[in-house]
Amino acid sequence: MTVTRGEAGNAHFVTRADRGAARARRREVVIGAARDVFVDHGFHGASMEEISIRAQVSKPVLYNHFTGKVDLYSTVLQRYLDRMVGGIRDALRTTTGSENTVRRMVAAYFDFVDEDNGAGYTLVFDTPVPSEPSVEARVRRAMTECAALVGAELDAAGMDPYHARACAFGLVGASHLAARYWFDAGRPIPKIDAVDTTVALFWTGLSGIG
Structure with a gap:
């Protein structure tokens, strides 16, 4: 469990389930962005950089979810x-x-x-x-x-x-x-x-x- 502070200084406990749910939501955003990029540009024309931009996540975060473009496309x-x-x-x-x-x-x-x-x-x-x-x-x-x-x-x-x-x-x-x-x-x-x-x-x- 992780303790964070909100804007009012109140303690907020972040559980493993919270982190898991946040990760799942981020993964869905990435998949949605990837779908749009693959549809627009095809597999070879798509880049992980553009997918990360559309998903509004960093490339390290993107690779934390997927090993590469083939893995993401396959998903x-x-x-x-x-x-x-x-x-x-x-x-x-x-x-x-x-x-x-x-x-x-x-x-x-x-x-x-x-x-x-x-x-x-x-x-x-x-x-x-x-x-x-x-x-x-x-x-x-x-x-x-x-x-x-x-x-x-x-x-x-x-x-x-x-x-x-x-x-x-x-x-x-x-x-x-x-x-x-x-x-x-x-x-x-x-x-x-x-x-x-x-x-x-x-x-x-x-x-x-x-």
């Missing part, structure tokens, strides 16, 4: 990957039937791409970090998890396990590309219309698979 990236997988999981939790499963999954991808004005989409899919295999592995693992979730739902809806898994990987990849195109094109049509168009394409093919 920001993982949050968006968790959000992407979580969106798919939440979307599928209450669905019944194959067509509803497809619609909720497609909508979840469009929502992810559209979230935070595309920040997550940019970090996950448009910021290459070629010198760091662990970053690519994180993305691949998250996409595989999304496909596994969709495949399990298609299987439960009556599709045989092999077709369910094969279709799930195709649906995840195609949804990702369709949502990216819609976003990169400047959202030319309402999101619900883009989702409906994508679902119609998928369902025409899926409806013939047993």
Whole structure:
């Protein structure tokens, strides 16, 4: 426990929990600043110095929280990957039937791409970090998890396990590309219309698979 003095000279006891909470808040500020810098400049264009300036912390404090730029980028990236997988999981939790499963999954991808004005989409899919295999592995693992979730739902809806898994990987990849195109094109049509168009394409093919 540490004793400090307030402006009025009153003693204030700083506990280990207080210090831990302050550190956690500082870490969140750093992560938020890093996200903005990575989105604006990409991995290679971002610098730890600019991140420290945006976070209003010194570089020693920054390195006290993260070992380097890759560590910080990976932390920001993982949050968006968790959000992407979580969106798919939440979307599928209450669905019944194959067509509803497809619609909720497609909508979840469009929502992810559209979230935070595309920040997550940019970090996950448009910021290459070629010198760091662990970053690519994180993305691949998250996409595989999304496909596994969709495949399990298609299987439960009556599709045989092999077709369910094969279709799930195709649906995840195609949804990702369709949502990216819609976003990169400047959202030319309402999101619900883009989702409906994508679902119609998928369902025409899926409806013939047993």
